[in-house]
Amino acid sequence: MKVLLTGATGYIGKGLKERLLEDENIQLRLFVRNEKKVRDKYRDRLEIFEGSTFNKESLRKALEGVNVAYYLIHSMGAKGDFEELDRLSARNFLDACIAAKVQRIIYLGGLGRKETASKHLLSRIETGEILSSWPESIQTIWFRAGIIIGSGSASFEIIRNLVQKLPLMITPRWVRTKTQPISVVNVLEYLLQAKDLDTEKNLVIDIGSEEMSFKEMLLRASRIMGLTRILIPVPLLSPKLSSYWLLLMTPVSYRIASALVEGLKSETVIQNDNAKRYFPRISLFSYRDAIKAALDSL
Numbered sequence: 020m021k022v023l024l025t026g027a028t029g030y031i032g033k034g035l036k037e038r039l040l041e042d043e044n045i046q047l048r049l050f051v052r053n054e055k056k057v058r059d060k061y062r063d064r065l066e067i068f069e070g071s072t073f074n075k076e077s078l079r080k081a082l083e084g085v086n087v088a089y090y091l092i093h094s095m096g097a098k099g100d101f102e103e104l105d106r107l108s109a110r111n112f113l114d115a116c117i118a119a120k121v122q123r124i125i126y127l128g129g130l131g132r133k134e135t136a137s138k139h140l141l142s143r144i145e146t147g148e149i150l151s152s153w154p155e156s157i158q159t160i161w162f163r164a165g166i167i168i169g170s171g172s173a174s175f176e177i178i179r180n181l182v183q184k185l186p187l188m189i190t191p192r193w194v195r196t197k198t199q200p201i202s203v204v205n206v207l208e209y210l211l212q213a214k215d216l217d218t219e220k221n222l223v224i225d226i227g228s229e230e231m232s233f234k235e236m237l238l239r240a241s242r243i244m245g246l247t248r249i250l251i252p253v254p255l256l257s258p259k260l261s262s263y264w265l266l267l268m269t270p271v272s273y274r275i276a277s278a279l280v281e282g283l284k285s286e287t288v289i290q291n292d293n294a295k296r297y298f299p300r301i302s303l304f305s306y307r308d309a310i311k312a313a314l315d316s317l
Protein backbone atom coordinates (compact mmCIF):
# COMPACT_ATOMS: atom_id res chain seq x y z
CA MET A 20 0.00 0.00 0.00
CA LYS A 21 1.39 3.41 -0.95
CA VAL A 22 0.56 5.99 1.70
CA LEU A 23 1.00 9.77 1.48
CA LEU A 24 1.35 11.55 4.80
CA THR A 25 0.89 15.32 4.95
CA GLY A 26 1.64 17.31 8.12
CA ALA A 27 4.56 14.95 8.86
CA THR A 28 6.49 17.80 10.56
CA GLY A 29 3.50 18.56 12.82
CA TYR A 30 2.47 17.08 16.16
CA ILE A 31 0.07 14.37 14.96
CA GLY A 32 1.84 13.70 11.65
CA LYS A 33 5.19 13.12 13.34
CA GLY A 34 3.69 10.51 15.66
CA LEU A 35 1.80 8.84 12.82
CA LYS A 36 4.94 8.65 10.69
CA GLU A 37 6.62 6.56 13.42
CA ARG A 38 3.64 4.22 13.57
CA LEU A 39 3.37 3.83 9.77
CA LEU A 40 7.08 3.02 9.55
CA GLU A 41 6.53 0.02 11.84
CA ASP A 42 4.61 -1.69 9.02
CA GLU A 43 6.92 -3.03 6.34
CA ASN A 44 4.07 -3.51 3.86
CA ILE A 45 3.61 0.23 3.59
CA GLN A 46 5.51 2.40 1.15
CA LEU A 47 5.51 5.70 2.96
CA ARG A 48 5.74 9.04 1.19
CA LEU A 49 5.91 12.34 3.08
CA PHE A 50 4.63 15.63 1.66
CA VAL A 51 6.38 18.48 3.47
CA ARG A 52 6.98 22.17 2.89
CA ASN A 53 10.61 21.99 3.94
CA GLU A 54 12.56 18.79 3.52
CA LYS A 55 15.25 20.01 5.94
CA LYS A 56 12.73 19.74 8.76
CA VAL A 57 12.67 15.96 8.34
CA ARG A 58 15.67 14.66 10.22
CA ASP A 59 14.95 11.01 10.07
CA LYS A 60 16.90 7.93 10.89
CA TYR A 61 14.54 6.02 8.55
CA ARG A 62 15.17 8.29 5.55
CA ASP A 63 16.09 5.32 3.37
CA ARG A 64 12.69 3.75 4.11
CA LEU A 65 10.57 6.65 2.90
CA GLU A 66 10.17 9.05 0.02
CA ILE A 67 10.04 12.77 0.64
CA PHE A 68 8.22 15.16 -1.68
CA GLU A 69 8.58 18.87 -1.06
CA GLY A 70 5.61 21.12 -1.81
CA SER A 71 2.58 22.88 -0.44
CA THR A 72 -1.15 22.34 -0.78
CA PHE A 73 -1.21 25.78 -2.44
CA ASN A 74 1.03 24.47 -5.24
CA LYS A 75 -1.12 22.15 -7.38
CA GLU A 76 1.80 20.79 -9.40
CA SER A 77 3.62 19.66 -6.24
CA LEU A 78 0.45 17.90 -5.08
CA ARG A 79 0.00 16.19 -8.45
CA LYS A 80 3.53 14.75 -8.32
CA ALA A 81 3.31 13.65 -4.69
CA LEU A 82 -0.01 11.85 -5.15
CA GLU A 83 0.99 9.75 -8.16
CA GLY A 84 0.36 6.05 -7.42
CA VAL A 85 -0.89 6.73 -3.88
CA ASN A 86 -3.68 4.54 -2.40
CA VAL A 87 -4.34 6.30 0.91
CA ALA A 88 -3.63 9.97 1.74
CA TYR A 89 -3.60 11.47 5.24
CA TYR A 90 -4.61 15.12 5.57
CA LEU A 91 -3.12 16.47 8.84
CA ILE A 92 -2.79 20.12 7.89
CA HIS A 93 -4.18 23.43 9.09
CA SER A 94 -3.27 27.04 8.29
CA MET A 95 -3.62 28.54 11.76
CA GLY A 96 0.05 29.54 11.94
CA ALA A 97 -0.09 31.29 8.56
CA LYS A 98 -0.37 35.03 7.99
CA GLY A 99 -3.69 36.25 6.62
CA ASP A 100 -7.16 34.78 6.50
CA PHE A 101 -6.59 31.24 7.83
CA GLU A 102 -10.20 30.19 7.15
CA GLU A 103 -9.91 31.01 3.44
CA LEU A 104 -6.47 29.36 3.27
CA ASP A 105 -7.86 26.22 4.92
CA ARG A 106 -10.71 26.08 2.39
CA LEU A 107 -8.34 26.47 -0.56
CA SER A 108 -5.87 23.95 0.84
CA ALA A 109 -8.60 21.31 1.31
CA ARG A 110 -10.11 21.93 -2.15
CA ASN A 111 -6.71 21.63 -3.85
CA PHE A 112 -5.98 18.43 -1.94
CA LEU A 113 -9.35 16.85 -2.75
CA ASP A 114 -9.08 17.72 -6.48
CA ALA A 115 -5.53 16.36 -6.69
CA CYS A 116 -6.52 13.13 -4.85
CA ILE A 117 -9.45 12.56 -7.23
CA ALA A 118 -7.26 13.23 -10.30
CA ALA A 119 -4.63 10.77 -8.99
CA LYS A 120 -7.34 8.14 -8.27
CA VAL A 121 -6.47 7.93 -4.57
CA GLN A 122 -8.94 5.55 -2.90
CA ARG A 123 -9.19 7.08 0.56
CA ILE A 124 -8.47 10.35 2.38
CA ILE A 125 -8.08 10.21 6.16
CA TYR A 126 -8.48 13.50 7.99
CA LEU A 127 -8.34 14.50 11.67
CA GLY A 128 -10.34 17.56 12.70
CA GLY A 129 -11.88 18.86 15.92
CA LEU A 130 -14.91 17.86 18.01
CA GLY A 131 -17.79 20.28 18.48
CA ARG A 132 -20.97 21.64 16.96
CA LYS A 133 -21.11 24.16 14.13
CA GLU A 134 -23.63 26.42 15.94
CA THR A 135 -21.31 27.07 18.88
CA ALA A 136 -17.93 26.52 17.21
CA SER A 137 -15.00 28.93 17.52
CA LYS A 138 -13.48 30.33 14.29
CA HIS A 139 -10.71 27.75 14.45
CA LEU A 140 -13.09 24.83 14.96
CA LEU A 141 -15.45 26.09 12.26
CA SER A 142 -12.56 26.06 9.84
CA ARG A 143 -11.73 22.44 10.83
CA ILE A 144 -15.38 21.51 10.20
CA GLU A 145 -15.38 23.23 6.81
CA THR A 146 -12.19 21.36 5.90
CA GLY A 147 -13.88 18.04 6.72
CA GLU A 148 -16.95 19.01 4.69
CA ILE A 149 -14.84 19.94 1.66
CA LEU A 150 -12.77 16.75 1.84
CA SER A 151 -15.98 14.68 2.11
CA SER A 152 -17.82 16.48 -0.68
CA TRP A 153 -17.24 14.00 -3.56
CA PRO A 154 -18.18 10.58 -2.11
CA GLU A 155 -18.89 9.22 -5.60
CA SER A 156 -15.24 9.87 -6.58
CA ILE A 157 -13.28 9.35 -3.36
CA GLN A 158 -13.93 8.08 0.14
CA THR A 159 -13.10 10.30 3.14
CA ILE A 160 -12.77 9.08 6.70
CA TRP A 161 -13.05 12.11 8.97
CA PHE A 162 -12.02 11.74 12.60
CA ARG A 163 -12.97 14.38 15.14
CA ALA A 164 -11.05 14.71 18.41
CA GLY A 165 -11.17 17.23 21.26
CA ILE A 166 -8.26 17.75 23.62
CA ILE A 167 -5.38 15.40 22.84
CA ILE A 168 -3.30 14.32 25.81
CA GLY A 169 0.32 13.62 24.97
CA SER A 170 3.72 15.06 25.64
CA GLY A 171 4.27 18.00 23.26
CA SER A 172 0.57 18.59 22.57
CA ALA A 173 -0.32 22.26 23.15
CA SER A 174 -3.39 21.45 25.30
CA PHE A 175 -1.47 19.01 27.48
CA GLU A 176 1.38 21.50 27.95
CA ILE A 177 -1.17 24.09 29.09
CA ILE A 178 -2.71 21.70 31.61
CA ARG A 179 0.71 20.62 32.90
CA ASN A 180 2.10 24.15 33.23
CA LEU A 181 -0.99 25.60 34.89
CA VAL A 182 -1.25 22.76 37.37
CA GLN A 183 2.45 22.76 38.22
CA LYS A 184 2.81 26.54 38.57
CA LEU A 185 -0.43 27.69 40.17
CA PRO A 186 -1.71 26.45 43.56
CA LEU A 187 -4.76 28.67 43.13
CA MET A 188 -6.28 29.40 39.75
CA ILE A 189 -8.73 32.14 38.91
CA THR A 190 -10.41 30.83 35.78
CA PRO A 191 -13.10 31.95 33.32
CA ARG A 192 -16.54 30.52 34.07
CA TRP A 193 -16.40 28.35 30.92
CA VAL A 194 -14.24 25.86 32.82
CA ARG A 195 -17.60 24.16 33.48
CA THR A 196 -17.92 23.29 29.77
CA LYS A 197 -17.85 19.56 29.00
CA THR A 198 -15.06 17.93 27.07
CA GLN A 199 -13.84 14.43 26.24
CA PRO A 200 -10.03 14.25 26.13
CA ILE A 201 -8.20 11.39 24.46
CA SER A 202 -4.65 10.02 24.63
CA VAL A 203 -2.46 10.69 21.60
CA VAL A 204 -1.63 6.96 21.63
CA ASN A 205 -5.28 6.18 20.90
CA VAL A 206 -5.59 8.93 18.28
CA LEU A 207 -2.63 7.50 16.37
CA GLU A 208 -4.08 3.99 16.60
CA TYR A 209 -7.39 5.11 15.05
CA LEU A 210 -5.59 6.95 12.26
CA LEU A 211 -3.36 3.96 11.59
CA GLN A 212 -6.16 1.38 11.52
CA ALA A 213 -8.35 3.60 9.32
CA LYS A 214 -6.21 2.88 6.26
CA ASP A 215 -7.31 -0.79 6.40
CA LEU A 216 -10.98 -0.25 7.28
CA ASP A 217 -13.26 -2.47 5.22
CA THR A 218 -15.89 -0.02 4.03
CA GLU A 219 -16.29 2.26 1.04
CA LYS A 220 -18.63 4.81 2.63
CA ASN A 221 -17.66 8.25 3.82
CA LEU A 222 -17.50 8.24 7.60
CA VAL A 223 -17.38 10.80 10.41
CA ILE A 224 -15.88 9.18 13.49
CA ASP A 225 -15.90 11.02 16.83
CA ILE A 226 -13.20 9.93 19.24
CA GLY A 227 -12.85 10.70 22.94
CA SER A 228 -12.48 8.96 26.30
CA GLU A 229 -14.16 9.98 29.59
CA GLU A 230 -16.48 12.99 29.60
CA MET A 231 -15.62 15.72 32.15
CA SER A 232 -15.58 19.50 32.57
CA PHE A 233 -12.40 21.53 31.94
CA LYS A 234 -12.39 22.20 35.69
CA GLU A 235 -12.41 18.46 36.48
CA MET A 236 -9.73 17.96 33.86
CA LEU A 237 -7.38 20.38 35.64
CA LEU A 238 -8.21 19.13 39.14
CA ARG A 239 -7.82 15.47 38.19
CA ALA A 240 -4.49 16.24 36.47
CA SER A 241 -3.26 17.94 39.63
CA ARG A 242 -4.16 14.90 41.76
CA ILE A 243 -2.37 12.57 39.30
CA MET A 244 0.71 14.81 39.66
CA GLY A 245 0.41 14.58 43.45
CA LEU A 246 -0.58 18.26 43.87
CA THR A 247 -3.53 19.96 45.56
CA ARG A 248 -4.99 22.82 43.54
CA ILE A 249 -7.94 25.17 43.95
CA LEU A 250 -9.91 26.60 41.02
CA ILE A 251 -12.13 29.64 41.34
CA PRO A 252 -14.26 30.40 38.26
CA VAL A 253 -15.08 34.12 37.98
CA PRO A 254 -17.45 35.78 35.48
CA LEU A 255 -15.21 38.76 34.71
CA LEU A 256 -12.24 37.16 33.04
CA SER A 257 -12.32 38.13 29.35
CA PRO A 258 -11.05 35.81 26.57
CA LYS A 259 -8.25 38.28 25.83
CA LEU A 260 -7.08 38.40 29.43
CA SER A 261 -7.25 34.59 29.71
CA SER A 262 -5.16 34.23 26.53
CA TYR A 263 -2.49 36.64 27.85
CA TRP A 264 -2.49 34.70 31.08
CA LEU A 265 -1.82 31.44 29.21
CA LEU A 266 0.90 33.16 27.19
CA LEU A 267 2.56 34.19 30.44
CA MET A 268 2.21 30.90 32.29
CA THR A 269 2.61 28.28 29.55
CA PRO A 270 4.91 27.67 26.54
CA VAL A 271 2.19 28.21 23.87
CA SER A 272 2.01 31.17 21.46
CA TYR A 273 -0.67 33.89 21.75
CA ARG A 274 -2.34 32.59 18.56
CA ILE A 275 -2.68 29.04 19.96
CA ALA A 276 -3.66 30.32 23.43
CA SER A 277 -6.46 32.52 22.08
CA ALA A 278 -7.76 29.74 19.77
CA LEU A 279 -7.87 27.38 22.74
CA VAL A 280 -9.52 29.90 25.05
CA GLU A 281 -12.15 30.68 22.41
CA GLY A 282 -12.70 26.92 22.03
CA LEU A 283 -13.35 26.54 25.78
CA LYS A 284 -16.81 28.06 25.38
CA SER A 285 -18.24 25.21 23.32
CA GLU A 286 -18.70 21.59 24.34
CA THR A 287 -16.32 19.14 22.72
CA VAL A 288 -18.04 15.81 23.30
CA ILE A 289 -18.63 12.96 20.87
CA GLN A 290 -21.83 12.97 18.82
CA ASN A 291 -21.73 9.47 17.30
CA ASP A 292 -20.65 5.95 18.29
CA ASN A 293 -18.78 5.15 15.07
CA ALA A 294 -15.48 4.71 16.94
CA LYS A 295 -16.91 1.72 18.86
CA ARG A 296 -18.73 0.40 15.80
CA TYR A 297 -15.82 0.49 13.36
CA PHE A 298 -12.89 -0.01 15.77
CA PRO A 299 -14.24 -2.35 18.47
CA ARG A 300 -10.74 -3.61 19.32
CA ILE A 301 -9.27 -0.23 20.26
CA SER A 302 -9.40 0.10 24.03
CA LEU A 303 -9.21 3.66 25.23
CA PHE A 304 -6.79 4.96 27.87
CA SER A 305 -8.53 6.40 30.93
CA TYR A 306 -7.78 10.09 31.55
CA ARG A 307 -5.48 9.04 34.39
CA ASP A 308 -3.49 6.67 32.18
CA ALA A 309 -3.33 9.23 29.37
CA ILE A 310 -1.84 11.85 31.72
CA LYS A 311 0.57 9.32 33.22
CA ALA A 312 1.73 8.19 29.78
CA ALA A 313 2.26 11.81 28.70
CA LEU A 314 4.23 12.62 31.88
CA ASP A 315 6.34 9.47 31.50
CA SER A 316 7.40 10.41 27.97
CA LEU A 317 8.52 13.94 28.89
Ligand SMILES: NC(=O)c1ccc[n+]([C@@H]2O[C@H](COP(=O)([O-])OP(=O)(O)OC[C@H]3O[C@@H](n4cnc5c(N)ncnc54)[C@H](OP(=O)(O)O)[C@@H]3O)[C@@H](O)[C@H]2O)c1
Pocket residue numbers: 025026027028029030031032050051052053056070071072073090091092093094108127128129130143164165166167172173174
Ligand atom coordinates in the same frame (compact mmCIF):
# COMPACT_ATOMS: atom_id res chain seq x y z
N1 LIG B 1 -2.83 18.69 18.26
C1 LIG B 1 -4.03 18.58 18.82
O1 LIG B 1 -4.17 18.65 20.05
C2 LIG B 1 -5.25 18.32 17.95
C3 LIG B 1 -6.50 18.11 18.57
C4 LIG B 1 -7.61 17.84 17.77
C5 LIG B 1 -7.50 17.81 16.39
N2 LIG B 1 -6.28 18.05 15.81
C6 LIG B 1 -6.21 18.07 14.32
O2 LIG B 1 -5.12 17.32 13.84
C7 LIG B 1 -4.65 17.90 12.63
C8 LIG B 1 -3.13 18.07 12.73
O3 LIG B 1 -2.87 18.96 13.81
P1 LIG B 1 -1.42 19.14 14.49
O4 LIG B 1 -1.65 19.55 15.90
O5 LIG B 1 -0.56 17.97 14.19
O6 LIG B 1 -0.89 20.42 13.68
P2 LIG B 1 0.56 21.07 13.68
O7 LIG B 1 1.46 20.43 14.69
O8 LIG B 1 0.39 22.54 13.75
O9 LIG B 1 1.11 20.70 12.22
C9 LIG B 1 0.54 21.22 11.06
C10 LIG B 1 1.26 20.61 9.87
O10 LIG B 1 0.68 21.11 8.65
C11 LIG B 1 1.74 21.44 7.75
N3 LIG B 1 1.22 22.43 6.80
C12 LIG B 1 0.56 23.59 7.08
N4 LIG B 1 0.19 24.19 5.94
C13 LIG B 1 0.61 23.40 4.92
C14 LIG B 1 0.51 23.49 3.52
N5 LIG B 1 -0.11 24.51 2.93
N6 LIG B 1 1.03 22.50 2.76
C15 LIG B 1 1.68 21.45 3.33
N7 LIG B 1 1.80 21.30 4.67
C16 LIG B 1 1.27 22.28 5.46
C17 LIG B 1 2.82 22.00 8.69
O11 LIG B 1 4.06 22.03 8.02
P3 LIG B 1 5.29 23.00 8.48
O12 LIG B 1 6.09 22.18 9.45
O13 LIG B 1 6.01 23.28 7.21
O14 LIG B 1 4.68 24.23 9.10
C18 LIG B 1 2.76 20.95 9.81
O15 LIG B 1 3.45 19.78 9.44
C19 LIG B 1 -5.40 19.23 12.45
O16 LIG B 1 -6.44 19.07 11.52
C20 LIG B 1 -5.97 19.50 13.83
O17 LIG B 1 -7.18 20.22 13.79
C21 LIG B 1 -5.15 18.30 16.55
